[in-house]
Amino acid sequence: MSDLPRHIGIIMDGNGRWAKKRGAPRTVGHQQGLEAAKRVIQRASELNVQCVSLFAFSTENWKRAADEVGFLMSLIATHLRAELDFYRKNGIRVIHLGDISALPQNIAREITDIVAETSAYSRMTVALAINYGGQDEIIRAIRKVPADSISTLTAEAFGAFLDAPDLPPVDLVIRTSGERRLSNFMLWQTAYAEFYFSDELWPDWDGEKFDLALNYYKSRDRRFGGIK
Numbered sequence: 001m002s003d004l005p006r007h008i009g010i011i012m013d014g015n016g017r018w019a020k021k022r023g024a025p026r027t028v029g030h031q032q033g034l035e036a037a038k039r040v041i042q043r044a045s046e047l048n049v050q051c052v053s054l055f056a057f058s059t060e061n062w063k064r065a066a067d068e069v070g071f072l073m074s075l076i077a078t079h080l081r082a083e084l085d086f087y088r089k090n091g092i093r094v095i096h097l098g099d100i101s102a103l104p105q106n107i108a109r110e111i112t113d114i115v116a117e118t119s120a121y122s123r124m125t126v127a128l129a130i131n132y133g134g135q136d137e138i139i140r141a142i143r144k145v146p147a148d149s150i151s152t153l154t155a156e157a158f159g160a161f162l163d164a165p166d167l168p169p170v171d172l173v174i175r176t177s178g179e180r181r182l183s184n185f186m187l188w189q190t191a192y193a194e195f196y197f198s199d200e201l202w203p204d205w206d207g208e209k210f211d212l213a214l215n216y217y218k219s220r221d222r223r224f225g226g227i228k
């Protein structure tokens with residue numbers, strides 16, 4: 001497919017509502033949301049998309065009920081352990097975005113392990129945003145800038161202090177479930193991103209819906225502040 005976005009960021013929204021519609025607990029929505037994430041990663045991998053970033057747990061999600069937070073953490077940890085083979089077979093490098101220091105030890109370990117075990121793969125990168133907030137990432141990056149280079153700092157040089165400096169800028173943001181906001185997701189990297197909003201709830205997503213988002217992206221005229 002031509003005109004493919006190099007980097008796609010996905011805000012996977014609507015898991016709770018999907019479950020509620022079925023009279024099921026919210027956790028069932030998250031479980032099905034994980035299945036949708038796998039379908040979409042699979043499709044992105046078939047199409048040779050360079051990078052997909054998934055917003056799995058935000059710095060604000062700690063406000064949810066302890067049960068739900070605990071469930072999400074163990075769902076993510078179990079997924080990372082169980083799907084290592086999937087990532088390996090597809091040549092996918094997994095990286096982490098966010099503050100790993102504030103995550104429970106067991107999930108931090110699963111993240112460190114999968115990142116290390118897939119670090120040599122280069123067909124595609126899946127960036128998992130877990131305990132991630134765009135403002136938090138920028139603040140953590142600012143703290144890493146040497147004091148004597150602040151006055152000459154350029155945007156390009158600053159980018160090197162972000163969580164994943166080698167990723168290309170986000171070309172396309174997808175958000176599901178009818179919400180139309182960025183919710184603190186990759187604030188720096190989405191400066192010139194296109195946005196695709198879908199009314200479908202995330203657990204209903206699959207490769208076909210992903211293709212529709214890519215068709216929309218193809219139709220956009222990207223000018224990056226210039227004139228064509």
Ligand code: FPP
Pocket residue numbers: 012013014015016017018030033034037038054055056057061072075076079128177
């Ligand atoms: C938003 O729906 C979804 C989340 C906060 C969690 C997303 C996590 C996953 C899909 C699992 C992890 C995925 C990977 C790839 C490791 P919501 O709960 O806010 O839904 P609602 O707005 O309908 O309540």
